Amino acid sequence: MKIVDVGIHVVAPMDTVEPVSGARLGWVFVEVHTDEGVTGVGECSNWPMHGDLLIARTLEIVRRDLIGRDPAHIERIWQELFHRQTYLGNRGLITTVISGIDQALWDIRGKVLDRPLYDLLGGPVWDDLLLYTHPWGTTPEEIVATTRQVVADGYTAIKHDPFAEMWRRFLDYRGGQISRRGIRDGAALTAAMREAVGPDVELLIDLHGNFNVATAIQCIRALEPYDIGWFEEPVPPEGLDALRQIRRQVDVPLCVGERLFTRWDVLPVLQDGLVNYVMPDVCWTGGVSELKKIATLAETFLVPISPHGAQGPVQIVAGAHVMATVPNFYRLEINSGWLESFNAAITPALEIRDGRLHLPARPGLGIELNHDFIADHPDPDWVRTP
Ligand SMILES: [Mg+2]
Incomplete structure (x- = not known):
């Protein structure tokens, strides 16, 4: 099994702006797609002050390193992503990006083995x-x-x-x-x-x-x-x-x-x-x-x-x-x-x-994203890189 794509969804569910910080309340969801049709979902939402947009933009860059990888290599991928960023400081931004990917890879593993993640x-x-x-x-x-x-x-x-x-x-x-x-x-x-x-x-x-x-x-x-x-x-x-x-x-x-x-x-x-x-x-x-x-x-x-x-x-x-x-x-x-x-x-x-x-x-x-809802609530501040 190989990873063929990483979907990034930046969602503004309530279309409201956080009254104190001025940032939009929202979510960043990751979907890791495989060549066998199994898809894993993860979340790496962040706040406030447009943290969601920083995370999504970084995900766009990191996703290139995931294409072609075996999604079962969860720990290996975690270690590689983490240690590669040492010179930027491997805390915060990269660990949030890793978090979304890691959740999605565990979701794929559970689906492949037909067991809930807790098992x-x-x-x-x-x-x-x-x-x-x-x-x-x-x-x-x-x-x-x-x-x-x-x-x-x-x-x-x-x-x-x-x-x-x-x-x-x-x-x-x-x-x-x-x-x-x-x-x-x-x-x-x-x-x-x-x-x-x-x-x-x-x-x-x-x-x-x-x-x-x-x-x-x-x-x-x-x-x-x-x-x-x-x-x-x-x-x-x-x-x-x-x-x-x-x-x-x-x-x-x-x-x-x-x-x-x-x-x-x-x-x-x-x-x-x-x-x-x-x-x-x-x-x-x-x-x-x-x-x-x-x-x-x-x-x-x-x-x-x-x-x-x-x-x-x-x-x-x-x-x-x-x-x-x-x-x-x-x-x-x-x-x-x-x-x-x-x-x-x-x-x-x-x-x-x-x-x-x-x-x-x-x-x-044990859950899937509701794509109709997500399509109906895009974060208007997010523009995907062409
Ligand atoms: Mg607190």
Whole structure:
């Protein structure tokens, strides 16, 4: 079997522009086609600031190296793509491109062997995948109302960034601090969310790497009374020593990983005991192959893994297949507010009951892209190279 083409789909499912960053919300899907008619699907969506377009353009270039290759050589192709980019820095851009290809190659392998992907990774240790989701809305009233709604839908953990002042200038890190009023407003919203859900629902707080050490600690201390399950990315991802300072100065559960790429980025965080959870993204950190390796690495430190994955539908399914086989799995992220779009883009629809995802017992990832939906929702900013 040989790879004969790589399809790249840049999709704008909701035709909306992300209000804070100005980037279009979307997905990048990869389809690896073979000479025997078997096609594998993967996702390497990125955000914000036109990350999708950077990834798609890089995929256009990398795809040339895949034509004629044996799709069963998953690890070999991963290693080649990764190590070739050493002089550009083999993290981030290339690992995201690799992620989409790697998922598609595993999908092909499962289809060829007629087994679900989780069977190829050791078989399921979990029959279904515990999820966490997000509230939505812009006002505190809307956010509390949608928090109540997702709990009524059966979800038992919710993640939110309550520091709205920072969101208004998202990715504009300058100074890494917000006003005392901004911290107080974040604490008030978190108190209202805790009040709304009661003591048994987990509240996770995403600080989005927005803060300097002093401000992150102020934010964490302001929210401590509300029994927070984890504080995510309190400082920018490159601030490993800053994370050490946070660890020394506050006694709360911490979590990082969506901007750690490959096992090499995760290792020092684990070795120094800086976090209670890791949350790599199957679309960014290196795909199915790398997520499984990172999970095993975290297992040796007895640290639970909870993949980041709120953007697209193939991402959620790919992460779920790996996590079904991982004993130290904690929860899988999903953005339940986008479920309608997710389910319009893939067949069959995601099967979610009582806050848990049930994977289809079908070969490979067990899903296919809905090409009618994709054709109807092209990203207008994407122009394929002739
Ligand atoms: Mg995050």
